[in-house]
Amino acid sequence: xxxxxxxxxxxxxxxxxxxxxxxxxxxxxxxxxxxxxxxxxxxxxxxxxxxxxxxxxxxxxxxxxxxxxxxxxxxxxxxxxxxxxxxxxxxxxxxxxxxxxxxxxxxxxxxxxxxxxxxxxxxxxxxxxxxxxxxxxxxxxxxxxxxxxxxxxxxxxxxxxxxxxxxxxxxxxxxxxxxxxxxxxxxxxxxxxxxxxxxxxxxxxxx
Numbered sequence: 001x002x003x004x005x006x007x008x009x010x011x012x013x014x015x016x017x018x019x020x021x022x023x024x025x026x027x028x029x030x031x032x033x034x035x036x037x038x039x040x041x042x043x044x045x046x047x048x049x050x051x052x053x054x055x056x057x058x059x060x061x062x063x064x065x066x067x068x069x070x071x072x073x074x075x076x077x078x079x080x081x082x083x084x085x086x087x088x089x090x091x092x093x094x095x096x097x098x099x100x101x102x103x104x105x106x107x108x109x110x111x112x113x114x115x116x117x118x119x120x121x122x123x124x125x126x127x128x129x130x131x132x133x134x135x136x137x138x139x140x141x142x143x144x145x146x147x148x149x150x151x152x153x154x155x156x157x158x159x160x161x162x163x164x165x166x167x168x169x170x171x172x173x174x175x176x177x178x179x180x181x182x183x184x185x186x187x188x189x190x191x192x193x194x195x196x197x198x199x200x201x202x203x204x205x206x207x
Contacts, residue, residue: 021049026056099132099168100124118164124172126179132172136165 017038024034035046069077080088088106095102103121104110112118117135124132139162146154 018049018051021046022051025050097122099128099135115161115164117161117168122168124168126172126176129169129172129176132165132169136162136169139165 021034021038024037025031031043031046031050034050035043038046038049040046091106095104097116099116099122101123102110102116102119103123110119116122117132139158143155143158143162146152146158
């Protein structure tokens with residue numbers, strides 16, 4: 001049914017079925033009723049006939065946002081007080097720790113009592129890899145000391161911290177290796193482009 005700008009539209013008989021289904025559904029007819037009227041065995045076929053216009057997408061999105069807002073407490077949409085804003089800024093400043101960034105949500109407590117190497121919410125910084133490796137070595141030495149001295153109450157806690165630190169170190173190594181990998185996109189060189197262009201431009205010799 002599409003035609004160049006300024007040219008008359010060329011309709012086929014089947015186009016009118018699509019126009020009817022689109023207009024009926026947009027006017028409020030339930031899709032499963034339109035399916036029966038069109039004689040489709042699968043409702044997905046019927047919905048494929050229904051044209052979606054840009055204005056429909058915008059209006060549907062606005063209606064979705066309005067429904068979501070109506071379900072949420074109204075106080076969430078009020079202007080925050082100065083004290084609340086200061087508390088939020090303070091939380092953002094405290095997200096920075098010695099070996100990375102804390103991804104803990106605003107208003108939630110630290111479940112590991114600031115033992116960051118144990119926490120899954122810690123996002124380690126590649127620049128702090130040496131510091132993290134030093135922490136691992138220190139924990140290994142402390143575990144050995146605790147086992148030698150018989151401080152069994154500390155061994156378990158130190159081993160948990162060591163396992164967390166080693167896991168963070170492994171995450172950093174994977175992240176660094178990915179950053180260092182080069183990806184060949186298969187972009188042709190200038191010589192290849194010139195050779196191809198020359199070959200195409202050269203007319204074949206008459207036989």
